[in-house]
Amino acid sequence: MRWLALVFPDWPMQALFRNPSHTRPLAVAYRQRVCALDATALAQGVRPGQGVADALAIAPDLLVRPKSPEAEHSALREAAGCALRYTPRVVLESDGLLLDIAGSTRLFGGLDALLRHLRSDLAAAGFQALSACAPTPRAARWLARATPGQYLADDDHALAEALAALPLRAMEADASLLALLADSGLRTVGEVMKLPRDALARRDAAGLRRLLDQALGQRPDPRPYFEAPPQIDSRLELPVPRHDSDVLLFAANRLFNACCTQLAAVHAGIESCRLELEHEHHPPTVLTLTLGTPSRDARRMALLTREHLARLALPEAVGALRLKAAHWIELAGRSDDLFGPQTPSPARQQEAGRLLIEHLRARLGPDRVYALSACADHRPERSQQQVEPGPGTAAAVQGGRRPLWLLPEPRLLQTIRNQPWRAGPLELVSGPERIESGWWDSDGEASPGDALRDYFVALSVDHAQLWIYREHLPPHRWYLHGLFA
Amino acid sequence: MSPVVPNGIPTGHATLDAALPGRGWPIGEMTELLTDCSGQGELSLLMPLLAGAEADGNWRLWVAPPHLPGVTALAAAGVRTRQLIVVRADTVGERVWAIRQALRSGVCSVVIGWLDRVDNALLRRLQLAVREAAIPLILFRPLQQAQQASPSALRLQLSARAAGVLRIDILKRRGAPANQPLYLQGTRFNAPSATVATRCAAPPALALALIA
Numbered sequence: 001m002r003w004l005a006l007v008f009p010d011w012p013m014q015a016l017f018r019n020p021s022h023t024r025p026l027a028v029a030y031r032q033r034v035c036a037l038d039a040t041a042l043a044q045g046v047r048p049g050q051g052v053a054d055a056l057a058i059a060p061d062l063l064v065r066p067k068s069p070e071a072e073h074s075a076l077r078e079a080a081g082c083a084l085r086y087t088p089r090v091v092l093e094s095d096g097l098l099l100d101i102a103g104s105t106r107l108f109g110g111l112d113a114l115l116r117h118l119r120s121d122l123a124a125a126g127f128q129a130l131s132a133c134a135p136t137p138r139a140a141r142w143l144a145r146a147t148p149g150q151y152l153a154d155d156d157h158a159l160a161e162a163l164a165a166l167p168l169r170a171m172e173a174d175a176s177l178l179a180l181l182a183d184s185g186l187r188t189v190g191e192v193m194k195l196p197r198d199a200l201a202r203r204d205a206a207g208l209r210r211l212l213d214q215a216l217g218q219r220p221d222p223r224p225y226f227e228a229p230p231q232i233d234s235r236l237e238l239p240v241p242r243h244d245s246d247v248l249l250f251a252a253n254r255l256f257n258a259c260c261t262q263l264a265a266v267h268a269g270i271e272s273c274r275l276e277l278e279h280e281h282h283p284p285t286v287l288t289l290t291l292g293t294p295s296r297d298a299r300r301m302a303l304l305t306r307e308h309l310a311r312l313a314l315p316e317a318v319g320a321l322r323l324k325a326a327h328w329i330e331l332a333g334r335s336d337d338l339f340g341p342q343t344p345s346p347a348r349q350q351e352a353g354r355l356l357i358e359h360l361r362a363r364l365g366p367d368r369v370y371a372l373s374a375c376a377d378h379r380p381e382r383s384q385q386q387v388e389p390g391p392g393t394a395a396a397v398q399g400g401r402r403p404l405w406l407l408p409e410p411r412l413l414q415t416i417r418n419q420p421w422r423a424g425p426l427e428l429v430s431g432p433e434r435i436e437s438g439w440w441d442s443d444g445e446a447s448p449g450d451a452l453r454d455y456f457v458a459l460s461v462d463h464a465q466l467w468i469y470r471e472h473l474p475p476h477r478w479y480l481h482g483l484f485a
Numbered sequence: 486m487s488p489v490v491p492n493g494i495p496t497g498h499a500t501l502d503a504a505l506p507g508r509g510w511p512i513g514e515m516t517e518l519l520t521d522c523s524g525q526g527e528l529s530l531l532m533p534l535l536a537g538a539e540a541d542g543n544w545r546l547w548v549a550p551p552h553l554p555g556v557t558a559l560a561a562a563g564v565r566t567r568q569l570i571v572v573r574a575d576t577v578g579e580r581v582w583a584i585r586q587a588l589r590s591g592v593c594s595v596v597i598g599w600l601d602r603v604d605n606a607l608l609r610r611l612q613l614a615v616r617e618a619a620i621p622l623i624l625f626r627p628l629q630q631a632q633q634a635s636p637s638a639l640r641l642q643l644s645a646r647a648a649g650v651l652r653i654d655i656l657k658r659r660g661a662p663a664n665q666p667l668y669l670q671g672t673r674f675n676a677p678s679a680t681v682a683t684r685c686a687a688p689p690a691l692a693l694a695l696i697a
Contacts, residue, residue, distance in 0.1 A: 349592050353544045353570075356590040360572055360583055368573040372566045374556045384556035389544070389570050402557035404528045405550075463645030464524030482555060483524035 002102040002154065004115075005140035006122075006129040008079070010036035011095035012067045015075035016237050018126025018254045025059050026239055027052075030067040063239050071235065075127075078234050080226045081262030082121050086114060091137065091223040096129070096144065098137045098223065111151060124298075125258030126236070135159055137223060138215040142189070146170030156217070163215055164190025173208055181205070228266055232259050232273075232325040241280065241317035245309040248277065248318055252305050255323040256298040269294035269331030274324045275305060279316040287312075290361075292354030294329040300355060307362035350391065357389055378435055380406065380481060401430075401457065403467040403482030410479035413468060420468055420478035424461030431456030434472070457484065494621060497533025500667050505639065506659040510534060513619040514638035515612055519656070521628040523551065525645035529562075530669070531623065534595055536563035546587040548572045548598040549580045581607045588618035597623045605634065612636045631656060 008014050012028040013036040020026075025041035027034045034050045044059040052064055072095075080097055083090045086108065089100035101114065108114035115131065122129055130148035134140035139159060143150045146166045152158055166189040168178055186192055192200075193212055200209050213219035234255050242248065252275060263269055271294050276284040287308045289301055360369045371389035375382060380402075414421040432454035453469040460466060467482035493509025495502055502508050510516055520527050535545055545568060547554065556566050574580045577600060584598045588611075596615075603626070615622040624637070631642055640656040650670055655663035 349543065352590055352592040356544070356587060356592055357570065359586055359590075360570075364572065364574055364579060364583065370571055371569055372554060372556045372559075372571065374560060374566075384553075387567060390567055402555050402561070403524075404555050404558045404562075405523060405552035406555045408553055460524070462522055462525075463647055463650075464522055465526075465649075466524055483552065485523055485526065485528035 002100060002133075002135050003137045003140040004099040004101045004111075004131060004133050005093075005096060005137070005144035006079075006083070006099070006131050007093075007096040007141070007144040007148065008127060008129050010038065012036040012072060013038060014127060015072040016065060016068060017239060018075075018236050018251070019123075019128065020239050020251065024239060025062045027055060027062055027064050028067050029064050034064075035067055065237070071237075074234060077226070077229075078125065078232075078258045078262065079122060079127050079129075081228045081232075081265060082125055082127075082258060083118065084226070084228055084265035085121065085261055086118055088225070090226040092226050093141060096141070098141060100137075101133075121257075121261045124254070125261065126254035134162070136215055136217045136221060138211065138221055139163055139217075141172070142166055142170040142215060145172070160193075160216060163212075164188065164193060166190075168192070171208070171211060173211060177205055177208065181208075228262060230266075230268075230326075230328045232262060232323060234258060235320055235322040237320040238318060241319040243314060243317045245306070248309060248321065249302060249306060251321050252323070253298065253302055255321060256301040256305075259323055259325055260296040260298040260301075263296035263328065263331075266328070267331060268328040269296045270325045270328060271295075272325075272327075273301070276322040276324070277314065277318040278320040278322060279314075280319055282315045284322070285312065285314055285318075290358055292358045293351045294331045296331065303359060304362045307359065311363060353389065380435070401484075403465075404485045405483040407481055407483075410469070410481045413478040413480050415478055420458065420470075422460050422466070422480065426458040426460055426466065426468065428456045428458050429465075432470075435469075436472070453479075455481070494534060496530070498530070498669055500669060501530075501653065504655060504658075504663055504667055510621040510623070511638050511659075512621055513616045515608070515615055515622045515624060515636070516639040516641070517624050517626055517630075517635060517637045518641050518643055519626050519628050519631045520643040522645070525643065526649070526651040526669070527625070527643045530643070530651065531597065532562040532564065534621065534623075535559075535569070543594045544568055544570055544592050546570045546572060546583075546593050546596045548583045548587070548596070549574050549600075550597075551599055577601065577603050577607070581611060584611060584622070585614045588614040588620070588622065591618065593618075593620060595621050595623065597625070599625045601627060602630075605636070609636050 012030070013026060016028060017026060023040070025038060025044055025046065027037040027041050027046060029035060029052045032052050034046060034048055034052065034055050037046050037048065041059060041062055044062070046055045046059050046062060055064070056062055076092055076097075080090045080092055083097055083099055087099050087101050087104045091098035105111050105114055108117060111133065119129070130144050132140055132143035132148050133151040134143055135152065135154050136159070139162075143152070143162065143166070146169070150162060152162055168182055168187060168189065171178065171189060181192060189212075192208065197209055200206060210219060214221040236251055236255055238247070238251060259273070270291065272288060272290045275287040275289060277287070278284045287305060289304045289308070291300060291304070357369055370386040372384050373387040375385050377383055413426075416425070420426040434454050436452045452472040454472055455467060455469040458466045458468050465484035466480055467484065468478055468480050471477050493505055493507030493511050495509040496505070505511070518527060547569065550571065554566075554569070554571065559566050559569070572583050574583050580598055580600055581603065584596055587593045587596045611622065628642065631640070635657075637657065639658050642654040642656055644652045646652040646668055650668050653667040653669065655667070
């Protein structure tokens with residue numbers, strides 16, 4: 001047992017829609033004929049090969065989409081990227097994958113466990129696969145197509161027996177050739193195997209013999225392995241354009257899960273990604289998801305998306321979603337993947353803090369969540385600035401006593417009988433502290449009075465301590481600038 | 486009556502600690518500070534809680550403070566301002582949401598929120614969230630809300646008695662009710678100091694000339 005074959009049934013449809021959450025029957029058509037359909041459509045009597053007009057007559061609310069080779073191509077790469085997590089040797093087929101799992105079965109705790117993990121990864125990305133195992137890639141593929149669920153051990157006799165029992169259509173060969181064989185009364189692969197070589201050659205079917213030899217392991221069958229491009233660009237269509245964020249989130253989750261599994265396969269993470277919501281008549285709505293730290297956490301992406309969606313006004317219903325993520329960053333696996341959560345380390349706490357900040361920002365706006373740091377400027381307005389929250393201590397600035405509350409703008413105080421007033425006279429208890437720096441950067445138009453102030457600590461009638469100042473130059477107005485809270 | 490377990494975080498004020506059932510700010514509970522006036526020492530009361538040489542990665546969150554926090558004063562009190570996340574939020578809904586996110590994140594060592602009008606249903610949600618988070622949650626609320634019933638474990642009414650004296654009325658606490666107000670003398674950042682006329686730094690050009 002060396003090769004695991006995965007076949008995605010109704011691939012043209014899976015590739016487009018990824019098992020959407022919907023109730024309407026779906027079909028994909030190629031040249032006006034149904035080539036793939038879902039269970040709902042099948043139950044209503046639609047059949048593969050039917051003309052689109054016939055199918056619509058049978059199931060009037062059937063949604064038909066044209067087959068999209070580009071969507072199949074990129075979805076297959078995405079599925080392959082997920083499979084890379086289980087083996088570095090993945091081969092692309094037209095509607096499936098081949099995985100060389102000789103080296104990794106034991107690592108994942110046996111074939112059953114490996115299959116279970118692989119299936120759940122694929123299901124999270126919206127893919128469903130049939131599978132089979134065999135010593136050769138071609139045999140595995142044929143088994144998965146015709147009689148999935150067979151996992152053959154490394155035994156030539158058993159292999160030949162299993163292949164012999166397969167129906168002719170399991171062989172991936174020219175359709176007209178298979179039809180010719182069927183017309184000659186052949187029904188199983190075993191019967192073809194029994195034919196003498198020259199008999200096959202006479203029927204222009206020498207190629208068929210080569211395929212059989214490869215399936216039996218009697219002829220080399222080299223395959224090119226898939227290599228993951230270091231970027232993600234995946235797209236998913238919604239059967240019907242939708243507004244509701246639950247549906248959008250469900251679909252986005254498919255993309256996030258696929259993205260994160262692919263990242264895990266190459267031990268990488270991303271710091272940000274773009275989720276484009278495509279509309280029919282408008283340019284796409286773009287959500288930029290900033291993760292804060294390199295990560296491959298699909299839940300985190302979903303959380304941010306939820307906040308964005310709650311805030312956004314979409315111009316129109318969304319027809320398709322597209323996820324783009326470049327700039328992969330190497331990200332070692334974390335030990336808690338293996339041993340469960342551990343006591344939070346400072347680094348983990350920092351990362352969780354970043355997550356909280358990005359989460360708050362996604363809903364409230366990026367400029368409304370910040371930390372503060374001191375600046376080397378003695379003017380109170382410029383003595384501090386908004387900074388990115390993070391480790392480290394703010395440099396302490398020397399100076400007089402400063403209040404815990406600053407007003408963003410000094411507030412003009414009433415003056416009664418030459419005394420500053422706020423619901424009563426203010427009693428000056430300490431000061432003045434003259435602050436006169438800052439005239440050198442006032443753009444040449446020197447107005448030193450701007451920053452020339454005498455600061456006092458004052459006591460109000462309700463026993464509050466205020467930080468007030470008087471302009472040094474006439475008209476000597478009084479301002480409230482802070483509160484000793 | 487069961488013996489009181491001192492499981493609070495010491496407030497840094499012995500008089501207050503002695504009056505609190507947990508001998509400090511309750512953990513996993515809401516504390517309400519009801520006050521109408523800024524500048525009476527209400528924030529200084531919390532400085533010992535916010536200060537302390539805590540490890541990196543221990544965040545403190547202020548949701549919707551009414552004014553700009555003064556970095557110089559905070560730093561002088563020993564607060565790491567780079568680890569203090571300030572969140573501006575306008576509506577009560579946003580504020581409560583932000584507080585709940587912070588509680589749920591498990592990275593904050595204390596969360597302080599300023600709430601104006603908030604109904605009991607929202608408060609109860611906060612109460613549930615803080616119980617899970619097991620940190621102190623301090624809410625500043627206007628005085629008129631003192632009449633409203635509240636699920637908070639501790640409610641303190643703050644007012645100034647005289648310059649630098651903070652009067653604390655314990656409206657609600659676990660255990661026996663308190664009927665005496667407390668007076669905290671000269672909390673550290675509110676006491677007037679001697680007059681200092683500071684001449685501020687010389688302009689950079691001049692400073693360079695001096696060094697040369």
